[in-house]
Amino acid sequence: MAVPDERPTASAADWVRCEGCSVLIYGKRFRRTLNVCPECGWHARLTAQERLEQLLDPGSTSPVDHVEPLHDPLGFTDTRPYADRLADARAATGLREAVLCLRGRIEGRPVVAAAMDFRFLGGSLGCGVGALITEAARTSLRHRIPLLLVTASGGARMQEGVLALMQMAKTSQALTELDEAGILVVSLITDPTYGGVAASFATLADVIIAEPGARLGFAGPRVIEQTTGERLPKGFQTAEFLLKHGMVDDVVPRSALRPVLGKLLGLPPEQDHGHDQAAGLREPRPGAIVRRVEEVRERDSWEAVRLARHAERPTTLDYAGHLLDDFHELHGDRLAEDCGAIVGGPGRLNGLPVMLIGHHKGGPDLAERQRRKFGMPTPGGYRKSARLMRLAAKLGMPVVTLIDTPGANPGADAERSGQAVAIAENLRLMSRLPVPIVAVLTGEGGSGGALALAVADRVLVSEGGVYSVISPEGCAAILWKDSESAPAAAAALRLHPRELLRLGVVDGVVPEPPDGAHSDHAAAAGLLGEALATALGELVPWEAERLVRARRGRFDRFGVDGDEREGAS
Numbered sequence: 001m002a003v004p005d006e007r008p009t010a011s012a013a014d015w016v017r018c019e020g021c022s023v024l025i026y027g028k029r030f031r032r033t034l035n036v037c038p039e040c041g042w043h044a045r046l047t048a049q050e051r052l053e054q055l056l057d058p059g060s061t062s063p064v065d066h067v068e069p070l071h072d073p074l075g076f077t078d079t080r081p082y083a084d085r086l087a088d089a090r091a092a093t094g095l096r097e098a099v100l101c102l103r104g105r106i107e108g109r110p111v112v113a114a115a116m117d118f119r120f121l122g123g124s125l126g127c128g129v130g131a132l133i134t135e136a137a138r139t140s141l142r143h144r145i146p147l148l149l150v151t152a153s154g155g156a157r158m159q160e161g162v163l164a165l166m167q168m169a170k171t172s173q174a175l176t177e178l179d180e181a182g183i184l185v186v187s188l189i190t191d192p193t194y195g196g197v198a199a200s201f202a203t204l205a206d207v208i209i210a211e212p213g214a215r216l217g218f219a220g221p222r223v224i225e226q227t228t229g230e231r232l233p234k235g236f237q238t239a240e241f242l243l244k245h246g247m248v249d250d251v252v253p254r255s256a257l258r259p260v261l262g263k264l265l266g267l268p269p270e271q272d273h274g275h276d277q278a279a280g281l282r283e284p285r286p287g288a289i290v291r292r293v294e295e296v297r298e299r300d301s302w303e304a305v306r307l308a309r310h311a312e313r314p315t316t317l318d319y320a321g322h323l324l325d326d327f328h329e330l331h332g333d334r335l336a337e338d339c340g341a342i343v344g345g346p347g348r349l350n351g352l353p354v355m356l357i358g359h360h361k362g363g364p365d366l367a368e369r370q371r372r373k374f375g376m377p378t379p380g381g382y383r384k385s386a387r388l389m390r391l392a393a394k395l396g397m398p399v400v401t402l403i404d405t406p407g408a409n410p411g412a413d414a415e416r417s418g419q420a421v422a423i424a425e426n427l428r429l430m431s432r433l434p435v436p437i438v439a440v441l442t443g444e445g446g447s448g449g450a451l452a453l454a455v456a457d458r459v460l461v462s463e464g465g466v467y468s469v470i471s472p473e474g475c476a477a478i479l480w481k482d483s484e485s486a487p488a489a490a491a492a493l494r495l496h497p498r499e500l501l502r503l504g505v506v507d508g509v510v511p512e513p514p515d516g517a518h519s520d521h522a523a524a525a526g527l528l529g530e531a532l533a534t535a536l537g538e539l540v541p542w543e544a545e546r547l548v549r550a551r552r553g554r555f556d557r558f559g560v561d562g563d564e565r566e567g568a569s
């Protein structure tokens with residue numbers, strides 16, 4: 001290993017040697033590139049001061065109230081007294097503790113920011129850091145503005161003994177208060193983030209962004225290798241590894257942090273202006289949703305199935321691109337994986353913040369379709385969608401789901417990770433979500449995989465969509481004992497929009513361009529946007545209790561009173 005003390009920093013030398021590719025970079029240039037190597041992209045460590053200067057709008061900052069924690073509570077001495085080590089760290093960094101907290105703005109969005117400094121006793125979590133993080137969270141709570149935590153830490157501070165361990169619980173509680181108050185928390189993981197910080201406030205954030213190459217974990221790689229004898233793969237615990245394993249939402253290079261964070265911090269609906277934001281949606285748009293059966297085009301059932309499966313129909317990400325401003329895709333189930341067959345993230349629909357979640361088949365490209373599992377999610381996909389729905393509920397944002405899946409995943413791995421449980425948990429979660437939910441069957445609505453995103457206040461189907469308990473092929477194979485009878489099964493299953501509206505399973509049909517959604521994505525998205533705005537315009541003024549009661553009533557009626565149903569109005 002390199003000797004850390006000899007490592008040059010941008011402020012200390014005219015020339016900096018890159019730790020990624022060993023190239024020498026002129027100091028001024030290095031600072032211009034935010035201490036990132038222009039050759040290989042290596043992200044150098046920043047001091048807390050440098051970090052906040054890079055992130056916060058110039059001139060926007062003000063201090064967070066100071067809190068005085070216990071210093072050296074155990075009177076600890078190893079080869080040197082802890083009190084001396086603490087004094088040295090203070091002298092060397094000019095900081096009181098290993099974290100610096102400020103109020104300020106990022107791209108105009110108010111934020112309370114706490115940035116850790118690895119130079120200060122390895123960014124270790126002791127009573128002082130715990131007190132400052134807690135005070136930063138309380139400041140967020142008092143002013144109802146989002147909290148940004150920039151982490152860099154080796155773990156809990158041994159010299160403060162078990163009191164250091166308690167800081168994990170203390171800071172976690174402080175974040176719980178923000179959950180209860182609906183205040184957004186974002187963490188930015190920088191290299192390295194380990195131990196007690198990783199297992200508390202760093203990973204309890206609503207959105208976790210990581211810098212490229214940043215490592216995060218509870219146990220460090222050396223401990224794991226020494227304890228188990230296991231050789232760890234290259235890139236273990238790096239941001240890119242964590243993204244693949246569902247632990248972080250995104251990996252964002254330093255140069256893009258301000259715009260990405262600014263966008264995310266601007267998402268929570270402003271408390272005072274919530275109703276103004278919905279104003280653009282409330283105007284009823286005649287014809288945006290077709291609600292009368294006789295106005296829905298008759299179509300042969302098998303033709304409807306083939307149309308719903310058309311490889312060039314718009315995907316969820318196509319729709320997101322056309323419909324939403326400031327859309328940012330979030331990743332991962334925070335458990336094991338990031339399933340590509342379900343995508344989602346926050347964005348603005350006509351100014352209204354919404355959480356968009358949908359199946360994603362991947363479009364016409366075969367390799368991409370394979371990567372997306374042809375739109376058949378793993379359990380991690382449902383769990384990711386559940387996480388995003390809970391975030392929407394916390395922030396008071398409506399949820400929009402776009403459904404396009406052949407059905408649940410027929411693989412053994414999906415069963416091993418609890419596919420049935422994951423679907424069932426989504427049904428329960430959606431039945432009590434305290435924010436409006438609008439679901440649109442934009443393509444294939446196949447079985448439980450579709451319903452897992454479709455327990456909504458308004459369920460709509462695109463003119464070219466279908467909804468069925470099983471694929472016509474599957475039904476034909478079981479009941480007709482002949483998969484060639486799929487068209488007959490499709491007719492018997494009554495799965496196309498006109499029949500779905502007659503059954504009351506959908507509340508309305510979303511028109512498509514004359515030649516189908518696949519013929520003109522922009523026009524299809526425009527029509528979908530009108531329908532969503534109409535449906536949300538009805539629902540956004542409703543209180544949570546009314547939403548949940550009506551939603552449960554909607555699904556309670558199925559199978560009881562036949563064709564009769566209450567209108568959507």
Ligand SMILES: [Zn+2]
Nearest residue numbers: 018021037040
């Ligand atoms: Zn380099």
